Amino acid sequence: MPHQTDYCILGAGIAGLSLADALSAHDLNCVVVEKNTPGSGASGTTGGLVNPATGRRAKKTWKAEQCYDAIAANLEKVQAYSDTNFYQNNGLLRPALLEKMARKMKEQHENTTWPEGWCQWKCKDEIQEIHPGIKCVDGGLWLPIGLTVDIGSYIKAYGRYLKDNGLSIICGEQPYPILEDDYWLLELEEITIKADHLVFATGHTIATSPFWDWIPLELIKGQVAKFKKESGHLSFSHSISSLGYIARLDEEGTFIQGSTYEHDFNHLNPDEEGESYLRKRMRRTLPQLEEQSTLVDQWAGVRTSTPNYKPILGVHPAYSNLHLFSGLGSKGLLFGKFLAEHYADHLINGTPLYPEVDINRFT
Structure with missing residues (x-):
């Protein structure tokens, strides 16, 4: 007999989990089907930031307060279950590297309402007091609430947490779903899943699905590199966002430099050009650190983005039980948990979707 479930979710990344x-x-029954392992796609990057002030102007992100509260609570929940520390509340420094950048960042900060204690403008001397030797022109921002996350470890721990709490996660399978009457059938190696609803949360491979080939997704390859300072510990405890980001992973001198934004690419692997690009960005912010750092590992993944840089949630226009959760882009860690709860509320209680993320903006 088929294994019957309310929802079958394809993809065990940030969105799917x-x-x-x-x-x-x-109290809805769910099965997650993943072609590889949890976090094996773009969600599994080795390090990233929860940063509500993004872009060159450090603009406050959409629904920043709700998104931050949701992911912070989830990180704490999953961390309490894991023996390995995968995140730090260590703050985020955003130095301006050009006069024009400093001016626009300061204007943006002055015209934005931030929750108390979230985001502070600092003059050049104050920035360099926080981080001696960092490149800075005319000031920058200090965000004490910035979080640094080993995202791959978080996703793996999240998967274990959910499985131990009753969720079925099936890995190593890539079935082709078949609509039969009013339900979906998915033939797996050992079982057949019969689902009332099917959700695609498969990242960039959604672009190759005939169900979703009408969605204007943009695919962006991103590379990050793990470096280790050759001698001694890092002289700072926070993470940094300037040209790319530097995510401080531990006290042993290991950190992540990210990320490339490759719109035109012909392979999915990390490469020497990616390392060179990341080193150049590090050198612009912390030249001494770049000189003292050795490459430990390198990672590449493909993110999905949309014309308005917002995720996509919603039901397929032709199939009332086929859903999409995609387009998280580089803000997947910040957006994912809040939007998952928002979509669950929409499905169960009929709460309208935010128009910025509603799939109907493309129909």
Whole structure:
């Protein structure tokens, strides 16, 4: 007999696991099917930031307060279950590297309402007091609430947490879903899944699906590199966002430099050009650190983005039980948990989707 479930979710990255968690919290049965392992796609990057001030102007992100609260609470929940520390509340420094950048960042900060204590403008001397020797022109921002996350480790721990709490996660399978009457059938190696609803949360491979080839997705390859300072510990405890980002992973001198934004690419592997690009960005911010750092590892993944840089949530226009959760881009860690809860609320209680993320903006 087929294994019957309310929702079958394809993809065990940030989107898929977060949605399965949110739906399960409403006592709905879910099965997650992943072609590799949890976090094996773009969600599994070795390090990233929870940063609500993004872009060259450090603009406050969409729904920043709700998104931050959701991911911070989830990190704490999963961390309590894991023996390995995968995130730090160590703050984020955003120095301006050009006069024009400093002026626009300061204007943006002055015209933005931030929660108390979230984001502070610092003059050049104050920035260099926080981080002696860092390149800075006319000031920058200090965000005490910035979080640094080993995202791959977080996703793996999240998967273990959900499985131990009753969620079925099936890995190493890539079935082709078949619509039969009003349900979906997915033939796996050992079982057949019969699902009332099917959700695609498969990242960049959505662009190759005939169900979703009408969605204007943009695919962006991103590379990050793990470096280690050759001698001694890092002289700073925070992470940095300027040209790319530097995510401080531990006290032993290991950190992540990210990320490239490759719109035209012909392979999915990390390469020497990526390392060179990342080193150049590091050199612009911390030249002495770049000289003293050795490459430990390098990672590449493909993110999905949309014309308005917002994710996509919603039901397929032709199939009332076929859903999409994609387009998280580089803000997947910040957006994922909040939007999963938002979509679960929409499905269960009929709460309208935010128009900025509603799939109907493309229909």
